[in-house]
Amino acid sequence: MQVLHMNKGNGDTSYAKNSTVQSKIISVGKPIMKEAVLEMLCNNVIESMGIADLGCSSGPNSLSVISEIMDTVEAANRLLGRRMVSEYRVFLNDLYSNDFNNIFMSLPAFYDRLKEEKGLECESCFILGAPGSFYGRLFPTNSLHFVHSSSSLHWLSQVPAGLESNDLKRLNKGKLYISKSSPQSVVDAYLLQFRNDFSLFIKSRSRELVAGGRMVLSFMGRSSTDPTTENSCYQWELLAQAIMSLAREGRIEEEKLDSFNAPYYAPCTEEIKDEIQKEGSFTIGRLEAFEIDWDGGAVTDIHTPHGKLSVGRQVAKAIRAVVESMLESHFGIEPDVMDDLFIRYGDIVGTHLSKSRTKYINLVMALTKKW
């Protein structure tokens, strides 16, 4: 999926400007992340700590997790009166098409802050870009101590294998993802793709982490075993409605909607546990589910006409920043139609949320590489 990347740059539709939901998700997972860092420090002597953030994207969130991890280590240093870690090797990972230039330009200011706030000299922190898919090896064997990934693992490596073939790709007519109306074969194809991808992810990280190393993962999931539950797929349901309304006007080909299936999967905890246990090299410390508002928990009152409009627009912008590259590549949508699509989507979302406060389910888990 070479075309999957967050919207680049710093403009109005950029991911950098529309990633408050992901920021909220990071802050919800923070206590679990801090706990995992501290537990690891208690059991390990680390000369040079290898930290990877997988699916770092670009914008204000890219370095915030790294900063939190380093804060936790530095606080532990102060608490215990000795340096637990003398050097950080930080790896920022995302797909080849990610806007690394944007992150790298923010590094001088980040290094300045490390020096001012934490007293860290430039020879004790090395930040590197590690482009590539995390569904496969990214780092040398036994080179990492801590792996973090937020809002990334719900993206599959590809459209579920079966659904790409010409015979089957219209199985999911009028939908972008699993829906109440999707046949079982669509649901099965999604689950199979998730299983294959997630197990490859776990296997790859198992090689890269040292024994006793930790991994904190946070991504969209569902709390029910039913994959058509509203909390796991309704954002796609509404986006399909918006696309369909443009298709009815002949501004988007309906056929292209029928053949589009998002490379996305929101698993339930059982599906995750299965793969981790099958692979066998990690123990699960925590696995928790959190509800997250579609707008990241803004305080706007949805029950006023203005509030409805404003929340709808905000959600639409946040989703646009993430899915625009995919839609553009599949549908070949012109910029003005794209603008129109997300205006409609915002209206539909606002109306929906004013009636039913659907939430995302975000799963957070802490894993330990066995000794």
Place this chain on the structure above:
Amino acid sequence: MQVLHMNKGNGDTSYAKNSTVQSKIISVGKPIMKEAVLEMLCNNVIESMGIADLGCSSGPNSLSVISEIMDTVEAANRLLGRRMVSEYRVFLNDLYSNDFNNIFMSLPAFYDRLKEEKGLECESCFILGAPGSFYGRLFPTNSLHFVHSSSSLHWLSQVPAGLESNDLKRLNKGKLYISKSSPQSVVDAYLLQFRNDFSLFIKSRSRELVAGGRMVLSFMGRSSTDPTTENSCYQWELLAQAIMSLAREGRIEEEKLDSFNAPYYAPCTEEIKDEIQKEGSFTIGRLEAFEIDWDGGAVTDIHTPHGKLSVGRQVAKAIRAVVESMLESHFGIEPDVMDDLFIRYGDIVGTHLSKSRTKYINLVMALTKKW
């Protein structure tokens, strides 16, 4: 010098499309680089080989050196019938503002070639981006085995310190670099900046390389001890002429030309040896000088009117791709004036080369970190 970066992208004025001189320089240094790799392999057992290319820029040259180094190791493997290196950790370095996005997008094809041509699986080669200035630490202590840098170390970390102050910055009136008419204080300021920068470079790499590790450096220099010798500075002399001709028409401020001094220095071998010996942790294996044509050795006949024009234009484009970001930031030149400047520069260069075949002097050296 945050604004120093090669022209981005793949367009007509991009560095990617105008870097044949740098490619020529890489190929001239290749035998020395290959020799250094082989010597190092003979004396070291390397599980995971750390290779850094410093000042990698973007475009076709960025991965060519890495590819050559890996070819050499793989050929040695075949020769000796055993794997000398089982894993490559490759670090591509350049300043924060370099076009890393462009390099990273070319990695999938590069990995495919590694697999096809060398049979290397994805778990045996990890290519990372390491943004930052090489005048300072970039990598953990003792983490590298081989450092390469081509066409980068003639760039200073800043305009020579003394020449930036308001009192002194007009000392080098009408010139961009050391010139026959520059006062001794200008020449001294350049030499001092080079000494400080180069010694910091050597000291930083000394910490990062393992004992027995190698470093092959190649950059512009001079064969004479006289810093005003034509081979070391005449490209700047002619660029100053082109800027002056626009200044006379009021299209560029002459005052800005007076206050511009390029953060560039072409040292002689004695100046380099001095700093390496003072630092003390490297032995010098080779230090050789090569003449390089300004146009990278194209076969065009300069003595026809067409040839003169064509060579002049080519040299102007190659230099534009390198210095445009600096000129833009200092002079605030509009795009049409910039185009005009490099048309004039091309004419001046063509006329000069048809009379006197001035060459660049490229210095190549192989250093070994002492045990």
